[in-house]
Each structure stands twice: as C-alpha cells, then as structure tokens.
Amino acid sequence: MKRAQILWPLAALAGLLVLNIIVTPSFLSLRIQDGHLFGSTIDILRNGAPTMLIAVGMTLVIATRGIDLSVGAVAAIAGAIACTWIADGGNAVTAMIMALGVCVLLGLWNGFLVSVLGIQPIIATLVLMTAGRGVAMLLTEGQIITINDSLYSKIGAGFVVLPVAILISLAVLGGVALLTRRTALGMLIESVGVNPEASRLAGVRSRTIIWTVYVFAALCAGVAGLMISSNVNAADANSAGLWIEMDAILAVVIGGTSLAGGRYSLAGTLVGALVIQTLTTTVYTIGVPTNVTLVFKAVVVIAVCLLQSPRTAGFVRERRRRKQPSVSVPRPQKVGVR
Template sequence: MSNRRLLWPALALVALLLLNLVFTPSFFALRLQDGHLFGSLVDILRNGAPTLLIALGMTLVIATRGIDLSVGAVAAIAGAVACTHIADGGGPVTAMALALVLCAVLGLWNGFLVSVVGIQPIIATLVLMTAGRGIAMLLTEGQIVTIDDDVYRQVGAGFLVLPIAILISLAVLGGVALATRRTALGMLVESVGVNPEASRLAGVRARTIIWTVYVFVALCAGVAGLMISSNVSAADANNAGLWIELDAILAVVIGGTSLAGGRYSLTGTLLGAVIIQTLTTTVYTIGVPPEVTLVFKAVVVIIVCLLQAPRVAPALRRAPAPPKAEQEVEEVAVR
C-alpha cells in the first residue's frame, strides 16, 4: 500500500495529540517509577492494546473479503472461562490455556460456516456475536466473577518497564508481519480476497486460508479478553469487550484496508488502532459529554475515511483551476 494512503490518518493522529497537548501541557511527559514507565502516551498504548490485537486479526479476515462481528463476545467468553476457572481453584496458566483453546474452537466454527457451509461472513459471525454473550453469562451465572491472582493480573496490568499488554500486542504485530510479509502467506491471503474462485483454480487452498484467519482473529480476541479481565481482576460477561469489534473494524478501515478484500496494511492497522484509542482519550480530555461521545468519534472517523477515499483524495491533490483570464489567453494561443 502506498505511503500516501497513510498520510491523512497520520495527520489525524498528530492533530489529536496536539489537541491533547493544548488541554494537558504535560501530555507528552514520561516518568520512570520503580522500573515502570508511566505517562499519557503509555496509557494510550496500554488501553489500546486489546483493540490493536483484535484489529490485527480483523485485518487478515477483511483481506479475505470477510468480517468477524463476534470478536467482542469471544473476548467476553475468554475472560469468563479464565476467571471462573481461577475462582474455582484452578491455576492461572491452565485457565488462560483453556480460554484460548475454546476461542480457537469458536474460530473454527466461524471458519466452518463461512468456508464450508458458504454463509455470508457478516451473518455467520453475527450468530456467535449474539449467542456468545449468552454463553459468557452462563459461564459466570450472570454474576461479575472477581478473582485475586497475581500471575493472571500481569497479563493486563503487569509491567516489564513497559506494560506487558503493550509488549504482547507488539509481539503479535511483529509475528504477523513476519508471517505475512516474509512468507507466501500474505500473498495467499490477498489472492483469496481478490478472487477466491481464481485462487482455488490456481491451486490455493482457499478454505484453509479462510479457516486460518478466523481461528487467528478468535485467538487475538481471546488474548484481548484475558487482558481486559485481568486488568480489573474480574469477568463481566455483559460489558467486557462490548463494541470492541466496531473499534477494530474502524481501525482497519482507517488504516486503509479495503472492506472489499485484497491488499491490506498492518502499519495502517497499527495507526488506526492508536487513532481510535487517542480519540477516546481526547474525548475525555476536552470534556465532551458522555452522551455524545460516540457521535464525536463517528464524525472524526468519517472525516478521516473521506479524506483517504479513492474519489475524494485525488480531488484534494488536484491543482486549482487557473483564473478565467488565463484560460482565455490559453484558448487564444491554441487557436
């Protein structure tokens, strides 16, 4: 993807950061305390880590001409499984492993509906989006399950100079970049998104590719769910990961990846996820009333998307028309 496609999102991010600096002069300040790095920028990256994780998986799904609306419910299920297991006396490592295995199974289910049964991705994943919250509520018996486990708390609230949540999301980003840009996997994903039938005739196992990306996004959602629940040491099946699927999709779209499938940008997804979280922070910083927060975010996202739209961006780069007098001189010269 051309770097020009990332120009407007980058400028939007810079504008949001400068706006925060106006209202909070110490916004860019960083401090090291007890070996932990603190600051507003660190908070943005830490709070945006779950969105970035899910957006990475969503990027590959959208690149195959699909979409996954169930990631928020999968995140809630992961937190519910882990916290319930720990509350019942199980170990944190076993709890997280069980949660991720279940998330992989849910990803296989979505992939089966899309690639084998042939159901439209938005409908196939809408089923789990609706049922997933119910599954999480059943696991927690409709209660907020609170736990006290230092090991589990490290996933979302721990530090290794930087918050562990940031390190996990960046590690996944690096792994995805290596797997898709240093191997043929990225080209295969793009080929499936551009033309699944042609890819199949060319020998590409389109079903396997589609299954793989849905399992991957489910695992990303599972890790994000573990981060969310461990950060508050509780599983809230009703609110954990609520609407995070929309933030992830917006991050992917802002980053320049087309919903029509095909080419994608991991750098753009990273930029989009940071924009979404920075936008959320900006809303609270400038004192936007909570009841209009979503409207404010929607307006900013629409502006960014319009600025990089195929029909709008060229118009903005086009040189202004010459004055009428100059046009007449040119016409006379031509005659």
C-alpha cells in the same frame, strides 16, 4: 503499500496528540516509577492494546473479503472461562490455556460456517456474536466474577518497563507482519480476497486459508479478552469487549485496508488502532460532555475516512488544477507504454 493511504491516519493521530498537548501541557510527559513508565501516552497504549490485537486478526479476515463480528463475544467468553476457573481455585496458566483453547474451537466454528458451508461472513459470525455473550453469561452465572491472582493480573495490568498488554499486542502485530510478508501467506491471503474463484483455479488452498484466518482472529480476541478481564481482575460477561468489534473494524478501515478484501496494511491497522484509542482518551481529557462523546468520535472518524477516499483526493486535485490553469505544463514526449 500506498503512502498516501497511511498519511491521513498519521495526520489525524498527530492532530489528536497536538490537541491533547494544548489542553493538557503535561500530556507527553513520562515519568519512571519502580522501573515502569507512566504517563498519558502509556495509558493510551495500555488501554488500546486489546483493540489493536483484535484489529490485527480482523485485518487478515477482512483481507479475505470476510468480517468477524463475534470477536467481542469471544473476548468475553475467554475472560469468563479464565476467571471462573481461577475463582474455583484453579491455576492461572491452566486457566489461560483453557480459555484460548476454547477460542480456537470458536474460531474453527466461524471458519467452518464461512469456508465450508459458504455462509456470508457477516451472518456466520453474527451467530456467535449473539450466542457468545449468552455462553459467557452461562459460565459466570450472570455474576461479575472477581478474582485475585497476581500472575493473571500481569497480562492486563503488568509492566516490563512498558505495559505487558501493549508488548503482547505489538509482538503479535510484528510477528504477523513478518510471517505474512516474509512467506507467501500475505500474497495468498490477498489473492483469495481479491478473486476467490481465480485463486482456487490457480491451486490456492482458499478454504484452508480462510478457515485459518478466522481461527487466528478468534485467538487474538481470546488474548484480548484475557487482557480486559485481567486489567480489572474480573470477568463481566455483559460488558467485557462490548462493541470492540466495531472499534477493531474501524481501526482496520482507517488504516487503509478495504472492506472489499484484497490488499491489506498491518502498519495502517496499527495507526488506526492508535487513532481510535487516542480519540477515546482525548474525549475524556479535553472534557467533552459525555452525552456528545459518540458524536465527537464519529466526526473524527468520518473526517479521516473522507480524507482517505480516492474520490476526495481526485476532487482536491481537480480544484488545484483549476486554480492554476494558465501554467502550461511541458508535455513529456516519452510514451509510457512499453
């Protein structure tokens, strides 16, 4: 992985943290209560867990040159299914299994449209993005369904020293990193993303790979949806996971994975997701007025993207060179070729 690409997002993250510490000196302080860690940083991790999880799935989809806009809607559907089932007196485990099962089906649908029918991913997933919220509304009959189930509320609000939600997200991220980098899956995903036709002619199962990443992305979205609804003990078909696809895509891009497909970086996605969530939290802690929140967010995101772009890097290098033209660099005599 290219070091420089993850450097700037890390710097942005560090900058945001420093800003927070200046504004609220107690920002980094952690305290232990009933064996749980509490503190602002822990809140960031907990609130950022769904975005991070969705961003992991999104990373793989984007690596194959695709995009999945439907993740927010899928998250809403997952929450709606689980909550309606529990509200009707069902068991929490069955509720979750059912919700995730439906998410797999939705992922299969997306993957089918993209890999078999060859519809452009942005259009194919747009279908479910719009239709999905409608389905969630139907399930909840337009109501916000509140539930009270101690097992279910553990996913989003529970603690095992750290919040359960972030543990799940980190476990999935680590698992995917291991799975794709220890096996050849990562390389095959990248090769499909860089050049689908060449990959097909080399015997790569492009279709299966593409199909699989959409199913995986939908599954991640489903789990994230359970986290969101469990955190508030309610299913809100309208606002659960709203715009989360944008945050996830941003996290992936900030992390240095190109939207053009190909090389991807899960470590980058992790940092990217943290940047996004820290940013959201910072907006509240430093008291940015609500009406300029989005503008503030946009400025930071633009700054990170600019710093990362190769063109800016080249421009900076050029400026530096111009500043010291008199220094004669001894020319290495070794010829690099061969």
